[in-house]
Amino acid sequence: MTREEIGRRQFLAGGVTLVAMSMAGCASIASSSIIESNADPKINAEPRKVPPHVRAIYRAVSDEPFPIRASRVELVPERYWRQDVANPTGEAPGTVFVDTRDRFLYHVKDGGIATRYGVGIGRAGFGWSGKAHIAYKREWPKWTPPSDMIAREPELEKYRHGMAPGPDNPLGPRTLYIHQGNTDTLYRIHGNPDERTVGEAVSSGCVRLLPQDIIHLYDEVRSGSALLVI
Numbered sequence: 001m002t003r004e005e006i007g008r009r010q011f012l013a014g015g016v017t018l019v020a021m022s023m024a025g026c027a028s029i030a031s032s033s034i035i036e037s038n039a040d041p042k043i044n045a046e047p048r049k050v051p052p053h054v055r056a057i058y059r060a061v062s063d064e065p066f067p068i069r070a071s072r073v074e075l076v077p078e079r080y081w082r083q084d085v086a087n088p089t090g091e092a093p094g095t096v097f098v099d100t101r102d103r104f105l106y107h108v109k110d111g112g113i114a115t116r117y118g119v120g121i122g123r124a125g126f127g128w129s130g131k132a133h134i135a136y137k138r139e140w141p142k143w144t145p146p147s148d149m150i151a152r153e154p155e156l157e158k159y160r161h162g163m164a165p166g167p168d169n170p171l172g173p174r175t176l177y178i179h180q181g182n183t184d185t186l187y188r189i190h191g192n193p194d195e196r197t198v199g200e201a202v203s204s205g206c207v208r209l210l211p212q213d214i215i216h217l218y219d220e221v222r223s224g225s226a227l228l229v230i
Contacts, residue, residue: 048074054081058212065140066167068193068211075195080104080118082213087114091228096134096176096189096221098207098229103199105189105207107220115220117213120197122205128187134225135179137218140165146186173211174218178227190214 050073058071073081080103089097089106097106097114100121106114122128142162150156163169172191179185189207191214197203198210207229209217 048076048078050074057082058210061212061215064173065165066173068173071193071210071212072195073210076118076198076210080198082115082117082216084109084113085116087112089114089228091226094222095226095228096217098189098227100129100229105209105217107217115216117209117217118198120192120200120202120208122201122203128185128205129229130180132178132180132185132187132227132229134176134189134221134223134227135184136223137174137176137221139218140169140173141171141175143169143171172208172214174214176218176221189217 054073055070058073060070061068085106087106087108089095089108091097091108093108093110095106095108097108098104098119098121099106103119103121105117105119107117108114142165143159144162145153145156145159147160150160170190170192171188172193174191176189177184178187178189187205187207189209191211192208193211195210197208202208
């Protein structure tokens with residue numbers, strides 16, 4: 001079996017219990033990244049050649065309540081650029097499937113295909129796996145850090161009652177809210193503009209996509225959709 005051929009058997013081997021729910025919070029390793037995350041990345045990297053159609057996917061977005069800059073996809077490994085692939089998950093159309101090992105999110109479509117997105121995932125101690133569902137979704141949501149996160153990072157106290165939507169909000173332009181049964185897991189699938197986080201384990205448990213990708217996923221996914229995380 002190749003790394004692309006995930007399948008249901010691998011999911012079942014990975015466990016189906018969400019863990020460390022109270023530790024989730026959707027911020028980066030350093031809380032300062034919340035304020036700085038919308039700045040152009042300052043990083044020394046060998047630029048990749050990006051085809052025009054990929055540039056178009058990640059172009060600037062100006063028809064939102066807050067402008068979204070073009071993503072610097074030359075800083076993102078090619079395998080994490082959004083694309084349609086043969087469905088490797090074995091799951092039914094409509095399912096959202098997150099492979100935390102390879103850092104992919106799949107949205108399963110009809111006809112044996114899936115849209116694949118590159119993602120950032122939870123860092124050590126904040127990872128999780130399991131079966132849940134997308135309870136609902138929001139555009140430009142308010143972000144409220146959990147009490148456990150505030151205890152770890154006291155500088156977040158000022159956001160105890162929520163951070164207003166905007167370019168500095170760590171949830172980005174769109175968020176999908178993850179529930180298990182009727183319980184909010186506190187985990188989210190959301191946007192983040194820092195290209196350096198794609199393919200990395202950096203969050204407090206949430207799954208992060210580039211802004212253009214989370215908008216695309218938001219438009220495609222229906223509330224109530226099944227979610228599997230391996």
